[in-house]
Amino acid sequence: MARKHLKILALVLAAMMLLSACGGSSGAETPAPADSGAKPAESSQSTQASQPAAPAAPAASGPKHLNAAIYWTAATIDPAVDYDGWTSCRAGITETLVWVNENLELKPLLADSWEQPDPSTWVMHIRDGVTFHNGNAVDAAACKASLERTMEINSRAVTTAKIESIEADGQNLTIHTSEPFGAFLFCLSEPLYSIIDVNDPADPATNPVGTGPFKCLSFKAEELIELEAYKDYWNGASPIDTVSLYVISDDSTRAVALQAGQIDMGQRIGAADIETLKNDSDYAVYEASGTRLQVLALNHTNQFLSDVNVRKALACCINYDAMVAITGGLYAVAGAPYPASAPYGYDQLDRQHYDLEAAKKCLADAGFADSDGNGYLEKNGKELAFTLGYADKSLATALEAVQSMAKAVGIKLTLQPVDTEPDLNEDNFEIFAKNWQSLSTGDPQWMLDNMYKTGGVSNAAQYSNATVDALCDELTGAFEFADRQRITIAAEEQILTDCVHVYLFSKNNFVMANNKVSGVTVFPIDYYFLTNTIDING
Amino acid sequence: MSYYVKKALRDPQFMLFFCLAVILILIPILAPWLAPNDPIENDYANLMIAHSDKYPLGTDQIGRCFLSRLIYGGRTSMLIVFIVIAISASIGILLGVLAGYLGGKTDTFITRFTDIVIAVPQTVFVIALVSVMGPSLRNTILAMSLVSWTEYCRVTRALVLSLKQNTYVEEGRMAGMREMRLVSRLILPNVFPHLLVLITQDIGAKLLTLSGLSLLGLASQPPTPEWGYMLSEGRQFMQSAPRLIFLPGMTIVLNVIIFNLLGDSLRDILDPRFIKKKTHRRQLKQWLENT
Numbered sequence: 001m002a003r004k005h006l007k008i009l010a011l012v013l014a015a016m017m018l019l020s021a022c023g024g025s026s027g028a029e030t031p032a033p034a035d036s037g038a039k040p041a042e043s044s045q046s047t048q049a050s051q052p053a054a055p056a057a058p059a060a061s062g063p064k065h066l067n068a069a070i071y072w073t074a075a076t077i078d079p080a081v082d083y084d085g086w087t088s089c090r091a092g093i094t095e096t097l098v099w100v101n102e103n104l105e106l107k108p109l110l111a112d113s114w115e116q117p118d119p120s121t122w123v124m125h126i127r128d129g130v131t132f133h134n135g136n137a138v139d140a141a142a143c144k145a146s147l148e149r150t151m152e153i154n155s156r157a158v159t160t161a162k163i164e165s166i167e168a169d170g171q172n173l174t175i176h177t178s179e180p181f182g183a184f185l186f187c188l189s190e191p192l193y194s195i196i197d198v199n200d201p202a203d204p205a206t207n208p209v210g211t212g213p214f215k216c217l218s219f220k221a222e223e224l225i226e227l228e229a230y231k232d233y234w235n236g237a238s239p240i241d242t243v244s245l246y247v248i249s250d251d252s253t254r255a256v257a258l259q260a261g262q263i264d265m266g267q268r269i270g271a272a273d274i275e276t277l278k279n280d281s282d283y284a285v286y287e288a289s290g291t292r293l294q295v296l297a298l299n300h301t302n303q304f305l306s307d308v309n310v311r312k313a314l315a316c317c318i319n320y321d322a323m324v325a326i327t328g329g330l331y332a333v334a335g336a337p338y339p340a341s342a343p344y345g346y347d348q349l350d351r352q353h354y355d356l357e358a359a360k361k362c363l364a365d366a367g368f369a370d371s372d373g374n375g376y377l378e379k380n381g382k383e384l385a386f387t388l389g390y391a392d393k394s395l396a397t398a399l400e401a402v403q404s405m406a407k408a409v410g411i412k413l414t415l416q417p418v419d420t421e422p423d424l425n426e427d428n429f430e431i432f433a434k435n436w437q438s439l440s441t442g443d444p445q446w447m448l449d450n451m452y453k454t455g456g457v458s459n460a461a462q463y464s465n466a467t468v469d470a471l472c473d474e475l476t477g478a479f480e481f482a483d484r485q486r487i488t489i490a491a492e493e494q495i496l497t498d499c500v501h502v503y504l505f506s507k508n509n510f511v512m513a514n515n516k517v518s519g520v521t522v523f524p525i526d527y528y529f530l531t532n533t534i535d536i537n538g
Numbered sequence: 539m540s541y542y543v544k545k546a547l548r549d550p551q552f553m554l555f556f557c558l559a560v561i562l563i564l565i566p567i568l569a570p571w572l573a574p575n576d577p578i579e580n581d582y583a584n585l586m587i588a589h590s591d592k593y594p595l596g597t598d599q600i601g602r603c604f605l606s607r608l609i610y611g612g613r614t615s616m617l618i619v620f621i622v623i624a625i626s627a628s629i630g631i632l633l634g635v636l637a638g639y640l641g642g643k644t645d646t647f648i649t650r651f652t653d654i655v656i657a658v659p660q661t662v663f664v665i666a667l668v669s670v671m672g673p674s675l676r677n678t679i680l681a682m683s684l685v686s687w688t689e690y691c692r693v694t695r696a697l698v699l700s701l702k703q704n705t706y707v708e709e710g711r712m713a714g715m716r717e718m719r720l721v722s723r724l725i726l727p728n729v730f731p732h733l734l735v736l737i738t739q740d741i742g743a744k745l746l747t748l749s750g751l752s753l754l755g756l757a758s759q760p761p762t763p764e765w766g767y768m769l770s771e772g773r774q775f776m777q778s779a780p781r782l783i784f785l786p787g788m789t790i791v792l793n794v795i796i797f798n799l800l801g802d803s804l805r806d807i808l809d810p811r812f813i814k815k816k817t818h819r820r821q822l823k824q825w826l827e828n829t
Contacts, residue, residue: 252774272774322582326600393755397771400760401600404580415760417673 063241066517066536069248069257069266070529075221076205080150080157085191090267091225091245092238092530093133094194094210097124097143097173098185100442102288102523104342106185110138110195110211111173116479119180120164126171130234132197133215140168146195154192160446161187182478186443191527213238213532222247227530238532245530251394258283258512264536265513265520267529270394271328277512286522289332289341290509291439294395296388296402296502300461301426304384309366311499314431315352316359317409318402324505326401331505337447337492338438339506341524345489350496352503359409370410377410385412390433391421399433402504424460435507442525444488448472452495461501467494542731545807552807555800562793566612575603577610578761586779598768598782599775607763608789614764615793618679618757619744623737625683630690631726631733637691638698639721649695652688660685661747668756678757682747686740693736697729706822713826723825731808739801742794749790765790 070090079085079094088094097111108114111124130138144166151157162181167174177184187193200209206219211234214227227243246263248254251270255277257263269277269285277283298305298314305311320333335351338344368377368384377384390399396417403413413431422428438447450456453472454464471491478484511522511529519533546552565572574594581601588596595605637648667681701707702725710724751757752766760767765786772782 252776255777270774272776272778276777319582322580325582325585328599394774396755396760397599401580403761404578404600417755 064239064536066240066243066265066534067246067263068243068530069246069254069263071247071249071251071254071268073222073225073247077216077219077225078153078204078208079191079194079196079210080153080204082154083192085194086527087225088194088208088210088216089191089212089527090529091216091227091243092212092214092532093216093227094191094196094208095212096189096191096193097126097195098189099528100186100189100523100525102521104291104439104442104524106189106442110143114185119477119479120177122175122177122184124173124175126173127234128171130211131232132200132211133209133230134197134200135232136197136199138195138211140171140173142197142199143173143195144168145198147193149198150192157192160190161193180477180479182476182484183441183443183445186441187446188441190441214243214530217242222249233532236532239535243530255512258514261514265511265517265534267511267526269330269510269512271330273512274329274510282515284513284515284517284520286511286513286520288509288522288524289339290507290526291339291342291437291442291524292507292526293334293337293339293436293438294331294504294507295434295436296504297424297429297432297434298461298501299426299430299432300463300500302386302430303382304379304386305430307366308499309362310368310384311502313359313362313366313409314406314411315499315502316355316362317405317411318352318502318504319354319405320352320505321354322405323398323401326398327505329508330510331507334503334506336503337452337495337500338444338488341506342439342444344444344485345492349489349492352496352499356409363409363411368410375407375410376412383412384410385414386430387416388413388431388433389416389418389429391418392433392435393417395433398504424458426460426462429460433504437525438506440525444484445472445475448475448488448491452491452500463498463500465494465498467491542807546804549803549807552800552803555796555803558796559800562612562796563616565609566616569609569613573603573606573609575606577602577606577763579603586775588779588781595785596779596781598771604782604785607768608765608785611763611765611768611786611789612793614675614758614762615745615748615766615790618675618682618748619741621679622682622686622744622748623740625679626687627690627733627737629683630687631694631729633687634691634694635698635721635726635729638695639702639717639725645695648691652691655685656688658685661750664747664751665754665756668751673756674759675757675762678748678751682744682751686744689736689740690733693733694729697732698725701725701728710822710825715825724821727821735801735805735808738804739798741797742801745790745793745797 070087073087074082074084076084077088077091077093079088085094095109097109099107099109101107110127110130112127114122114124116122126138126140126143132138136142147163147166151163161184162177162179164176164178195211196204197209202209207216213230213233215230217226217228219225224247225245227245229238229240229242231237248257248266251268252273254266255269255273258266274285278285296314298311300306320335324331324333332340335353336346336349338346340346363377366379368379370377372378388399388403390396396415399415403415406413424432436447436451440446448468449472450458452459452463452468454469468491471487471494475484475487478487509522509524509526511520513520516537517534518537519535521531521533575592579602581597584590584593584597585601586597586599587593590596593603593605595608598604598607633648637645663685664681667684668677671677671681707720707724710720715723748757749766749769752764753770755770758764758767768786769783772779772786775782
């Protein structure tokens with residue numbers, strides 16, 4: 001009999017759980033985030049001067065400690081190794097000669113002025129009074145030693161900025177480039193070119209001695225970076241005394257850590273948590289339109305994708321506004337090779353947009369028809385079908401929406417999740433959902449050279465167009481911003497005419513914090529995070 | 539058999555779970571008539587709503603009717619589970635009968651082989667197989683069937699071993715029944731009720747394995763609705779829309795519980811302590827009369 005009672009009890013419990021689940025969900029739910037993209041960002045309240053401003057004087061109370069979280073570290077934080085310097089830059093340990101501010105403008109940092117005696121030579125004046133965390137003064141010789149070490153360790157450092165030789169004289173740093181290179185200064189803003197004291201005995205892999213507002217006390221890869229404010233920071237010491245910078249890779253775990261009080265602020269939020277945090281007055285969500293683009297990379301060697309009509313049909317069948325709504329405000333509409341936040345003619349371009357009729361017409365023009373009545377189009381007996389690969393699992397739902405949008409015009413997409421993102425080449429993909437940093441240094445050239453120029457290292461699509469190639473070459477020799485802007489927009493127009501890829505959306509950058517934290521700035525480029533203006537009360 | 543049917547009809551506990559199980563099986567079968575909307579149609583004007591007249595259980599993050607997806611989800615889940623059980627039970631019963639009835643080297647070979655397969659943890663083996671073959675429904679069915687026949691094989695072998703010692707089997711052999719007939723008329727009918735318990739309880743277990751695989755993205759492929767995959771899709775909305783994980787989760791739990799309890803009550807009915815020896819003799823007598 002006892003057995004029977006147990007079974008009945010189990011059933012009743014199950015029924016109760018089911019009921020409570022239904023009840024609980026309808027109560028806790030937030031309305032559809034359809035218009036969240038248009039909601040004014042709270043970051044406006046935090047905009048600050050284009051150069052880090054001196055913070056308010058620290059309060060007299062005890063030592064201030066900040067717990068913060070980032071989402072990634074490599075095995076080291078040595079700026080010269082791979083992309084590891086992005087972490088030391090986020091942590092505010094190291095700084096570069098120049099930087100790109102929240103409006104994507106190039107601004108002086110360690111170098112306070114520069115001139116160009118001839119097209120391939122740059123003379124930069126290193127700011128007076130700047131010291132490394134060990135107290136040593138920063139002069140041109142120290143910068144030369146640091147840059148030369150980086151170029152020795154990392155081949156990217158040589159090719160990106162095209163540096164040929166460096167000379168040091170007092171506070172004047174002279175850099176010769178291998179050819180006249182318009183994007184040179186922007187390239188120097190990448191954390192790769194961070195300046196550290198190479199003569200310090202500390203191991204740069206775990207303790208790079210930089211010039212930033214925070215010095216590194218200890219570093220545990222993928223776990224924790226302990227920081228201490230550098231009291232002699234040249235631009236005004238941080239009001240905070242110590243920082244524990246945790247590494248939490250999972251978006252929802254990071255958000256829960258904030259809600260649980262384990263951290264005070266964190267970089268990046270998952271789509272599901274944006275509304276929750278925005279609706280909770282205990283937390284602030286700072287956002288800025290970012291420079292990362294979510295792209296459907298198309299392989300032009302594919303028998304169908306080689307036809308511009310098919311590529312256009314793919315671009316037209318996507319409801320971009322719906323896509324942004326689906327991702328819960330995490331993204332902004334793109335439709336062009338550079339995001340709306342970049343000063344490269346976003347508004348004047350004929351961008352990719354939702355137009356079902358145009359998509360259907362393109363496919364009909366290309367000779368496709370649904371001859372077997374299964375809802376998908378065919379041509380010469382072959383079905384218009386592609387595999388759509390992706391590595392970022394958080395995109396799965398958005399790509400399911402893309403799948404159903406493509407189905408509406410008769411294109412069959414099969415989603416293919418992969419564990420690690422492959423290096424794309426002409427043989428290993430048809431369509432792949434790629435995340436591109438379109439303006440990694442605030443300048444458009446890197447992207448054009450690598451992705452669109454014939455033979456570019458990341459041009460897996462095998463796109464080739466003489467006009468774009470010529471514009472890339474012209475861009476290399478253009479130094480005036482207006483010229484660079486004009487050339488870039490011309491290249492963009494050609495790229496959109498050829499519908500090289502489908503530009504789904506651009507990612508917004510988010511910083512979340514609780515109400516105790518103030519002075520937060522969120523940048524379009526996500527390798528800036530901790531600054532000397534951040535303060536914490538209580 | 540009619541003895542069991544009568545006993546089952548008199549058992550209210552069994553009848554309750556049996557009716558519930560029938561409902562659970564009927565819902566996916568009648569999905570096109572029950573579901574209020576198309577489970578893969580997106581309504582971009584109604585994303586993530588909790589409840590409306592058109593969408594009784596709301597919509598998911600890309601505007602699909604959640605109730606319809608739950609109902610259609612059962613189609614995929616239950617169909618796979620039944621196919622897997624059909625395949626693995628067939629393999630298992632065949633090998634079990636061979637091992638138990640023939641004995642000798644055949645028995646040793648089959649038993650050792652079964653032991654080898656059992657030695658590898660099932661779920662890990664399935665994940666490895668699916669990862670190698672590529673995630674798709676067909677491969678999932680194949681992989682799950684390849685590892686789950688062992689239980690049926692062992693139970694069948696043990697039952698056959700004990701049944702073939704019975705005098706009515708001896709009598710059948712002396713009466714001139716051929717081996718095949720002996721197995722199909724005298725042994726299998728007596729093995730089957732016990733396997734029925736195993737099969738019923740296996741439905742729940744297989745449903746859990748399948749959901750686990752889908753959660754990892756190894757079974758059902760979008761946009762096909764499937765409970766485990768719905769769970770994985772809803773996971774990130776645990777805070778803002780808990781129904782997206784609670785509803786598919788509860789559906790899985792409910793199915794597993796009901797089929798397990800059905801198996802339990804079935805076992806109570808078929809408990810050998812209550813089986814009368816008479817039935818076996820009656821079967822033999824019937825056969826003799828017919829020939």
